[in-house]
Amino acid sequence: MITFLELLVNGISIGAVYALIALGFVVIFKATEVVNFAHASLLLAGGYLVARLHPYVGFWAALLIGIAAAAVIGALIEFLIIRRANVASHSVLAIVTIGVDIVLTTELTRQIGTEVLAVGDPWADSVVRIGGVTIAETRIVALVTATLLISAFLLAFKYTGWGVAMRATAEDAETAALMGIRLGRVSLSAWAVAGGLAAVAAVFLCVFPTPGLDRSTSLAAIKAFPAAILGGLDSTTGALVGGLVVGVTEAMMSGYQNDLAFLGRGIGDVAPFLVMIVILLIRPAGLFGTKELARV
């Protein structure tokens, strides 16, 4: 029972971090209809800067710089590549983002080399005991931070002019433009927000119990793909639920993998994708995604 609770809390916590990544993914898709395969490299870039800078400026300043830098990189990808690519189809842009991802990731892994970089967070390896349940402080901070950021995001999405412009564009870009909404700005801000969220997620993917940031950190980010897709690529609610489903599934499957030995080692890494496939078989648009509607 204790193990179960520990796994559940850890799963929810890591799920909230995946939700941050998936949310950025969904925001970009809603604003520009582009599936952003460069998301993992944005995340790695943000995390890398935090890890490199914290010895000089301290963790908090490094965190802020990392977030800002990832936001700027996201905005630059939009401004220099996505906006200028005069292609007919959004699938072509998705492939362009794969190219961007390869370039960025290659350079970052070259910089990182074989090192494992600490991100210098103040929580280190302290743990909290509640009853018999032991939980790392980092997991609690991750959960709280992700919850706050996601709430702030959803409130802004619902109530601010930016959110209204974003939703109008997602629903019907041409009509939004006719109403004077600047599509370029909407798209630029979507990429910047997604980059910033990814940088925060990067830090929480690298803190205790993970040893730190290394060249494989971007692989962890790839688990947010099934989160976004199983929730429904165009649904912010879907991103949150998808993140939690992936996080909890992964934690449970890894935690109980000795009981699941017949499935082989490392089932925790595969499980999110299996869940995604099962959900897509039942609901092809994802849990909360909009089904393709024909215009009447």
Added chain:
Amino acid sequence: MTDLTVSDLAVNYGPVRALSGLSLRVPAGSIVAVLGANGAGKTTLLRAVSGTLRFHRGLARGMITFGEARLSGLSAAAVVGRGIVQVPEGRRVFARMTVEENLRAGGLGRSRKDAHRARDQVHELFPVLRERAGQRAGLLSGGEQQMLAIGRALMADPAALLLDEPTLGLAPLVAARIVETIKEINARGTSVLLVEQNVAMALSLASYAYVLEVGEVALEGTAAELAASDEVRRRYLGIADAVEGQLVARTLPRWSA
């Protein structure tokens, strides 16, 4: 004064020419109608003015000006900034957003205070939009959606309003209500460029009209002239008068052949 002027406009969609050599003028404060059948280029004309051709991979040549300001080549948002707003065909309200949010989307370019005042005016014009403020726009009736689409465009306080078939698919009573509203909006000083297939309705509203045929202006004149013209009466108003006999005579042989 701020007249909307289109001169020698040609639009191509890839190899397909949709408009050629089109010129028209909407004098400040007037209602001008553009008539024509499906495919005559009416919507293309509006797209060229509002800067949305690029969404349809269309390319325009020619000159479009509003007063001193040149509109050709501007983005859709910049055209709105110059005071010209289009109500798209088929209403295209943001169905998943509330009525209130739809209006807000129309006034994002303005200060909070101006947007607030514009919203009060829209509510005054269409009280139903106040009653339904919190409802999803997709749940409104066709007539209410058209009112919302017009109200949303008015949020930007346009100097000229472009209307694309505003009464299409509406019940006669609702359509009559929309017509009254267009008059009211015009009476407040907004110029209107009205694109319509419903010729009788358009000619009752407009002071001047152009008839488009396969991308060119086939006829133009004051609404009274056009309404009296045999050609328009026969082809668009379904009033055949004396010409009826000839028409029958001309079509019969084909049928019997």
